[in-house]
Amino acid sequence: MIGWISTGCAVLMGVLLCLALLPPMQRGRLGWSLALGPLVGVSLSSCLLFLLMMVADGQPLWVLLVDGLVSVGVSVGVGMRWGGRISNGISEPLSAVKTASSISLIALVCLIVSLGMIGAECWNHHRVRPDGWWDAVMIWNVRAKFFVRGTFGLAHDFQVDPMGHGDYPLMLPLSVSRMWGIEGIEHPSDPLVIQGILLVSLVMLIVVLATERAGLMWGATVGLVMLSWSAYGEQLSWQIADIPLSAFLLGTCVALTKAASQREKEAFLWWLLMSGFLAASSAWMKNEGLVAMGIAALIAGFISWRRGMMATGVITFIKGAGPVLLVLGLFKLLYAPPSDLLATRTVSMTELITDPTRHEMIWKFIEFLLWQKACWPVCLLVALVVVGVMTRWRISVAGTVIALVFIVALTGSYYLAYLTTPHDLDWHLGTSIHRLALQVWPLVVLCAVGFESRQKTTVN
Amino acid sequence: MVDEQMTWLGKLILLTIMSLVLVGKWSGVSASRDGLKAGVDDIVATYRNRLEPLKTDLKREVFRLGYDQIEEPGQPLPKSEAWIISQYVLAPIVVTQQDLDQVTLVDCLSPTQVEKTMSRTDVDVIKNYGQGVILVAPKGGSR
Numbered sequence: 204m205i206g207w208i209s210t211g212c213a214v215l216m217g218v219l220l221c222l223a224l225l226p227p228m229q230r231g232r233l234g235w236s237l238a239l240g241p242l243v244g245v246s247l248s249s250c251l252l253f254l255l256m257m258v259a260d261g262q263p264l265w266v267l268l269v270d271g272l273v274s275v276g277v278s279v280g281v282g283m284r285w286g287g288r289i290s291n292g293i294s295e296p297l298s299a300v301k302t303a304s305s306i307s308l309i310a311l312v313c314l315i316v317s318l319g320m321i322g323a324e325c326w327n328h329h330r331v332r333p334d335g336w337w338d339a340v341m342i343w344n345v346r347a348k349f350f351v352r353g354t355f356g357l358a359h360d361f362q363v364d365p366m367g368h369g370d371y372p373l374m375l376p377l378s379v380s381r382m383w384g385i386e387g388i389e390h391p392s393d394p395l396v397i398q399g400i401l402l403v404s405l406v407m408l409i410v411v412l413a414t415e416r417a418g419l420m421w422g423a424t425v426g427l428v429m430l431s432w433s434a435y436g437e438q439l440s441w442q443i444a445d446i447p448l449s450a451f452l453l454g455t456c457v458a459l460t461k462a463a464s465q466r467e468k469e470a471f472l473w474w475l476l477m478s479g480f481l482a483a484s485s486a487w488m489k490n491e492g493l494v495a496m497g498i499a500a501l502i503a504g505f506i507s508w509r510r511g512m513m514a515t516g517v518i519t520f521i522k523g524a525g526p527v528l529l530v531l532g533l534f535k536l537l538y539a540p541p542s543d544l545l546a547t548r549t550v551s552m553t554e555l556i557t558d559p560t561r562h563e564m565i566w567k568f569i570e571f572l573l574w575q576k577a578c579w580p581v582c583l584l585v586a587l588v589v590v591g592v593m594t595r596w597r598i599s600v601a602g603t604v605i606a607l608v609f610i611v612a613l614t615g616s617y618y619l620a621y622l623t624t625p626h627d628l629d630w631h632l633g634t635s636i637h638r639l640a641l642q643v644w645p646l647v648v649l650c651a652v653g654f655e656s657r658q659k660t661t662v663n
Numbered sequence: 664m665v666d667e668q669m670t671w672l673g674k675l676i677l678l679t680i681m682s683l684v685l686v687g688k689w690s691g692v693s694a695s696r697d698g699l700k701a702g703v704d705d706i707v708a709t710y711r712n713r714l715e716p717l718k719t720d721l722k723r724e725v726f727r728l729g730y731d732q733i734e735e736p737g738q739p740l741p742k743s744e745a746w747i748i749s750q751y752v753l754a755p756i757v758v759t760q761q762d763l764d765q766v767t768l769v770d771c772l773s774p775t776q777v778e779k780t781m782s783r784t785d786v787d788v789i790k791n792y793g794q795g796v797i798l799v800a801p802k803g804g805s806r
Contacts, residue, residue, distance in 0.1 A: 306674060306677070306678070309678070309681065310677070310681060313681040313684065313685055316685060316688075317684055317685060317688045320685075320688040320689060320691065320692050321688060321691075323692045323695075324688070324691045324692045324695045327692070327695035327696050328695050420677070424677050424680060424681065427680065427681055427684045428680060428684065430684065430688070431683075431684045431687055433687065433691060436688075436691050436692070436695065437691075437695070579687070583680050583683065583684065586676055586679075586680055587677075587680060589676065590669070590673045590676050590677055593669075593670060593672065593673045594669050594673055
């Protein structure tokens with residue numbers, strides 16, 4: 204239980220930081236803080252833990268103590284410094300729920316029940332495979348065990364195992380190791396806590412954004428449609444990094460969307476700062492996040508250029524991304540071996556890319572994925588868009604286009620990775636394509652419902 | 664707000680979406696519960712005849728990563744047969760030589776991918792019990 208409290212402290216730190224630092228003109232500050240806070244808290248605390256572990260090689264106990272004290276200290280400090288702002292942020296959404304229509308409340312209850320059922324499904328799968336999927340045992344959680352057992356810092360840990368993906372970033376293993384280190388037991392259900400927190404954060408991001416634009420009913424229904432993807436319960440139990448990564452990807456996209464729609468300079472820069480932080484955090488969560496980081500930087504530069512403040516915007520984005528990128532850079536330079544996708548190549552790139560059988564095989568898997576997994580959620584999404592059109596929404600550019608750029612770039616990079624993979628393509632596709640689809644699915648929802656839409660007639 | 668502008672048809676569609684998602688999630692819970700039961704039953708049936716060699720050969724060497732449940736040779740198994748089999752089969756099996764630096768793990772659910780699932784060191788397959796239970800040791804070890 205004490206491990207859960209330690210993670211709770213990190214999340215609380217993130218939530219309070221967001222509540223305190225979100226611009227006062229931002230509506231729904233509590234909702235945004237609850238959605239963004241866990242992402243900020245988990246990412247920040249893992250960066251801190253990494254730096255502390257670098258300094259104190261092989262001494263995890265005092266590292267965990269310092270890490271815990273920092274989380275609590277920052278939380279208390281923020282509370283004392285910005286207590287007024289925080290209490291204002293909390294009172295606002297309570298009145299919104301009181302005035303919500305009955306159908307909105309039904310939608311909200313359905314959303315909460317769905318999350319509960321995903322939790323139950325996850326728990327059943329967890330009972331079958333308590334240690335999670337192969338990737339959890341051999342990549343994410345085994346690294347957490349190295350940290351807990353005090354072997355961090357040995358390049359050996361990251362380089363000796365050719366199949367252990369020593370180049371994968373460490374946000375997830377560090378977050379799990381905090382719980383295990385404090386508890387003194389490597390309990391297999393602890394990683395589920397991190398997974399669960401980040402899933403809730405993922406859902407809240409899209410719900411809060413949609414609620415801000417169109418009300419609670421729309422927000423909760425969009426959240427439900429996102430959860431209609433059948434794999435959430437099972438993949439949550441796998442204890443791997445795909446659901447957490449999708450939360451950071453969606454967070455980056457949402458922050459850029461918010462930045463693009465701000466009129467006030469302060470709010471624009473705040474959301475740009477947040478987008479930089481979340482984009483870098485997605486790279487700190489998983490290597491695929493590096494692609495998202497590049498796209499986010501380009502979009503941030505474009506948005507800033509459109510507003511005539513290119514230099515300020517880019518500097519703000521870099522300020523947000525900087526701390527996490529610094530930690531990621533230290534890890535990559537000092538510890539991580541080269542990626543297995545690059546290191547073990549025996550056939551030339553051109554040969555792989557021009558091989559028609561590889562394209563054919565990838566498309567077969569995509570077709571299977573679309574029919575078996577995506578068909579049902581996409582139908583629900585289309586129905587939702589139909590209701591949106593009936594409610595006389597019009598789609599503006601920012602939200603939809605930003606999500607679309609992310610989707611195209613990410614899927615394009617995945618496709619290229621499959622084409623050029625040095626591993627057996629059939630095995631590589633079979634073990635990863637469904638997980639990559641789950642990373643992109645929230646962005647598809649964001650893109651389809653066009654959250655930057657505005658009603659032709661607004662009734663308040 | 665949009666709620667007030669929405670036609671009865673729009674509300675009906677939204678309520679239908681909500682119901683369908685709930686039904687989908689409930690079927691997920693139900694399937695996972697059935698899968699849990701069926702999985703253990705199937706494995707117990709499959710492994711009933713293999714339990715004795717498992718008890719003999721895996722003995723001290725086998726424990727689950729993170730639990731350190733080392734079976735003492737000759738001692739009675741601590742839990743029910745079904746429980747033991749499900750633990751051996753459904754969870755990854757770790758075989759170790761002397762210390763944790765030589766831990767090797769095999770994914771029991773992917774027996775055909777032995778070469779791909781070898782962990783931190785190269786290993787020799789000592790014995791393959793089929794159905795994913797494989798006893799391994801570090802290559803060139805002193806076993």
